Amino acid sequence: xxxxxxxxxxxxxxxxxxxxxxxxxxxxxxxxxxxxxxxxxxxxxxxxxxxxxxxxxxxxxxxxxxxxxxxxxxxxxxxxxxxxxxxxxxxxxxxxxxxxxxxxxxxxxxxxxxxxxxxxxxxxxxxxxxxxxxxxxxxxxxxxxxxxxxxxxxxxxxxxxxxxxxxxxxxxxxxxxxxxxxxxxxxxxxxxxxxxxxxxxxxxxxxxxxx
Amino acid sequence: xxxxxxxxxxxxxxxxxxxxxxxxxxxxxxxxxxxxxxxxxxxxxxxxxxxxxxxxxxxxxxxxxxxxxxxxxxxxxxxxxxxxxxxxxxxxxxxxxxxxxxxxxxxxxxxxxxxxxxxxxxxxxxxxxxxxxxxxxxxxxxxxxxxxxxxxxxxxxxxxxxxxxxxxxxxxxxxxxxxxxxxxxxxxxxxxxxxxxxxxxxxxxxxxxxxxxxxxxxxxxxxxxxxxxxxxxxxxxxxxxxxxxxxxxxxxxxxxxxxxxxxxxxxxxxxxxxxxxxxxxxxxxxxxxxxxxxxxxxxxxxx
Numbered sequence: 001x002x003x004x005x006x007x008x009x010x011x012x013x014x015x016x017x018x019x020x021x022x023x024x025x026x027x028x029x030x031x032x033x034x035x036x037x038x039x040x041x042x043x044x045x046x047x048x049x050x051x052x053x054x055x056x057x058x059x060x061x062x063x064x065x066x067x068x069x070x071x072x073x074x075x076x077x078x079x080x081x082x083x084x085x086x087x088x089x090x091x092x093x094x095x096x097x098x099x100x101x102x103x104x105x106x107x108x109x110x111x112x113x114x115x116x117x118x119x120x121x122x123x124x125x126x127x128x129x130x131x132x133x134x135x136x137x138x139x140x141x142x143x144x145x146x147x148x149x150x151x152x153x154x155x156x157x158x159x160x161x162x163x164x165x166x167x168x169x170x171x172x173x174x175x176x177x178x179x180x181x182x183x184x185x186x187x188x189x190x191x192x193x194x195x196x197x198x199x200x201x202x203x204x205x206x207x208x209x210x211x
Numbered sequence: 212x213x214x215x216x217x218x219x220x221x222x223x224x225x226x227x228x229x230x231x232x233x234x235x236x237x238x239x240x241x242x243x244x245x246x247x248x249x250x251x252x253x254x255x256x257x258x259x260x261x262x263x264x265x266x267x268x269x270x271x272x273x274x275x276x277x278x279x280x281x282x283x284x285x286x287x288x289x290x291x292x293x294x295x296x297x298x299x300x301x302x303x304x305x306x307x308x309x310x311x312x313x314x315x316x317x318x319x320x321x322x323x324x325x326x327x328x329x330x331x332x333x334x335x336x337x338x339x340x341x342x343x344x345x346x347x348x349x350x351x352x353x354x355x356x357x358x359x360x361x362x363x364x365x366x367x368x369x370x371x372x373x374x375x376x377x378x379x380x381x382x383x384x385x386x387x388x389x390x391x392x393x394x395x396x397x398x399x400x401x402x403x404x405x406x407x408x409x410x411x412x413x414x415x416x417x418x419x420x421x422x423x424x425x426x427x428x429x430x431x432x433x434x435x436x437x438x439x440x441x442x443x444x445x446x447x448x449x450x451x452x453x454x455x456x457x458x459x460x461x462x463x464x465x466x467x468x469x470x471x472x473x474x475x476x477x478x479x480x481x482x483x484x485x486x487x488x489x490x491x492x493x494x495x496x497x498x499x500x501x502x503x504x505x506x507x508x509x510x511x512x513x514x
Contacts, residue, residue, distance in 0.1 A: 048267045067409050071424045099264070099417045102425070103297075104409035105372035109383045118373070125264045134265060137416035141261040149256040151225035158229050165236060165490070170228050171253045176276060176323050183319045184269040186262070 036087035043127060044084060050123030055113040056081045062107035062117050068100050075100040077107055077117055084124065093128040099135045134189060143191050146181055149173035217343060220281040220288045221249035222333075224295035224446075225257050230454070231291075231446035233490030237475035238291055238336055240484055244352070245344045249289070252280050258295040259302070268315075274302030275316045279327040287332040289339055293445030294412075296335040297369025297376075303333050304376035335370055337444050337474060338380065341388050349395040354483035357397035357505055362477070363438035364389050364400045365429070365452070367445035368409050392474065393442055396481040403436035405429045410451040420462075426451040427459045430467040440470040440498055442477055449473075453495050470498035480507055 044050040062077035069075050075097045083092050092098060101121040108118040128134070144151055152158075154170035162169065181187040227235050242249050259273030277299065281288045290296040306313045307329045317326050334342070340349065366389040374383040381388040390400035411425030430452060433441055443449050451459075453471035460466055472494065479489040486492075486502060502508045 067411075067425055068414065068421060071428075072418065072421045075421075096417075100414055100421065102409045102411050102413045102422075104368040105383075106368075106407065106409070108373055116373075122263050122267050126266055129265045135417060138261070138265045141416075142265065145257050145262065151257055151261060152229040154229065162228065162232065165232055167228070167232060167235060167239075168251050168253075173254055173256050176254075177256055177273065179322055180272045180276070180319060181269060183322070184266060184272065186266045186269045189265065 031086065031088070037089040038087050040087045040089040040092075041085050043089075044120075044123055047123035047126055049116065049119035050127075052113075052115045053081060053084060053120055053123075056085065056115050057113055058082055059112060061110050061112060062115075065106040065110050067104055067106065068102050072100060077101075077121075080124070081115070081117070081120075092124060093131045094133050096135075098124045098128055099137075129189065139189065139191065142181070142186065142189055146178050146187070146190050146192070147174055149175075149177050217246055218248040218250060218286060219339070220252050220255075220284055220286040222255055222258070222277060222281070222288050222290045222295060222299065223251075224290065224292040226294075226446040226450070227291050231449060231473070231493075233493035234291060234444075234446060234449075234473040234475060236488070236490035237473055237479045237484075240479050240488055241340070241475045241482075242336075244482055244484075245340070245348075247289075247339070247343075250284065250286060252284065254280055258292075258298040260294050260298040263298065270298065271302050271305065271312065272316050272319050274299050275306060275327045276320060276323070276325060278303055278306070278331045278333070279320055279325040282327060282331045283325070287334070289334060289336050291336055291444070292447060293335065293367030293369045294447045296333070297372070299333045300369075301373065301376045303329075303331065335444065337366065337370070337389065337392055340478075341392055342380075346391050346395045349392070349478070353395075353397055353481045355397075355481050355505060355507060357477075357481050360398040360440075360501065360505065361401040361436075361438050362393060362398050362440045362442050362472075363403050363406075363433040363436060364393050364442050365406075365410070365448060367443070367448045370444065389444075389474075393477070396478050398442075398477060398481075400442075401436050401438045403432045403438060405432035408432070410445075410448040412447040412451045415451070415455075422451065423455065423459045423462050426455065427463045427465065427467075430456065430459065430469055431465060433469060434467055438469075439501055440472050440477075442474050443471055444474045456496060468496065470494065470496045470501065472498055480505065 041054060044053050058078055060078045063069050066077055080097060103118055105118045108116055111117055149172050154172050159169050187193050239249060255277050257273060258277060259270035262273060263270040290299060306327060313329060320326060371377055371381045371383045371386055393400040405428055408429045409425060411422035415422040441452055449471055456467055476489045486507060
């Protein structure tokens with residue numbers, strides 16, 4: 001369902017064409033049964049923090065409480081949960097809105113069904129990453145933390161300033177973080193891993209022993 | 212707990228030591244004042260907060276690594292950043308209640324010869340002041356009259372939430388701990404309409420316009436309430452309210468000119484420490500009027 005039909009392509013039936021036009025225009029107002037993935041909710045439940053999504057009875061307390069929603073209409077927790085439960089996998093995982101939770105926990109505290117939405121949003125984002133939809137801002141953060149052990153470099157400029165203020169020196173400790181990322185597989189999402197995969201001498205010519 | 216036992220591993224996180232040295236300086240002054248010993252552990256790494264969005268497992272191991280390091284020193288952990296607090300407290304809560312997760316995490320930490328047994332407690336420094344030192348003791352030591360200066364408290368969402376992981380030490384919907392701490396200094400925690408509004412810092416890298424709108428909404432509400440400063444305990448919130456204040460003013464075509472002061476700086480002033488000792492030079496929106504009025508500086512400001 002990825003490609004829109006070109007106008008000059010022959011159509012089997014005009015009814016189908018008009019449905020397509022409605023479906024693909026701006027927002028998917030029509031939800032087509034065959035596009036839904038009934039197993040998506042189980043995939044979410046298999047992720048850490050995703051297990052309580054099926055408790056939702058769509059009351060909307062989350063949306064009413066959400067400080068992001070009050071500014072940005074596309075971020076609507078109730079809608080996101082409902083789309084997920086319906087099985088709109090691609091629409092949810094490829095969207096910008098999964099990344100817009102500010103993690104304030106207002107919905108988490110108020111949800112009468114204890115869906116634990118703030119954490120459940122992490123399950124959705126983690127699944128988005130696994131499905132190839134990582135937000136570039138997070139690739140940058142993986143690189144920084146893997147490269148320095150911290151989100152901001154502790155370079156000589158910082159340490160000079162700290163010494164002047166009589167504060168203890170900061171050290172950078174990237175190795176333990178890289179080891180953790182390698183163990184969990186997150187390393188594969190770093191720019192370093194990507195570049196080593198793309199490098200021409202990656203062993204595909206001779207003796208490329210599989211580790 | 213006796214005075215002699217008030218010894219904690221100080222978890223600075225990433226943002227405080229690089230972008231909020233005024234907070235770190237003043238926190239160390241306050242700790243010393245009340246006989247709290249901070250032990251610096253140079254091998255601490257990022258708490259895992261930014262990584263939670265991409266992989267919760269990695270984030271959990273990152274937090275557990277820090278907990279294991281504190282545990283190996285036989286120390287509980289004190290945090291300054293509210294975002295780190297949330298991540299470390301929640302990870303700790305999970306690891307203490309889920310033996311399977313703990314075992315999985317330890318299987319990874321083992322490579323670094325670390326193991327977390329689940330014995331560490333994690334608390335924000337402000338909570339430590341509230342619980343270990345207490346409001347009465349703080350009041351006893353006040354030397355400078357802050358003259359009921361109206362200020363807007365903003366501890367940051369992860370100071371009390373998720374409340375289950377924080378053992379409900381404060382009511383998440385109607386909190387009072389942070390107000391009590393502010394009022395103990397002699398300033399006055401001033402109510403304002405957007406009190407519970409999040410700073411938006413977590414989505415600054417995703418949608419800067421939304422993050423700015425959230426922070427701007429709060430700054431306007433603080434200004435409308437007649438508060439003369441915001442009182443913060445999170446460097447991440449400070450990035451929004453102070454470090455980005457000028458940009459937000461430009462973007463929203465509003466003027467706030469709102470000083471943002473760390474709680475430890477406010478308390479330090481009340482205890483009689485100088486603005487210099489408390490790192491006021493680093494504050495970007497200069498609270499000069501306030502400092503003059505309460506008489507801690509004369510015309511030529513130290514900050």
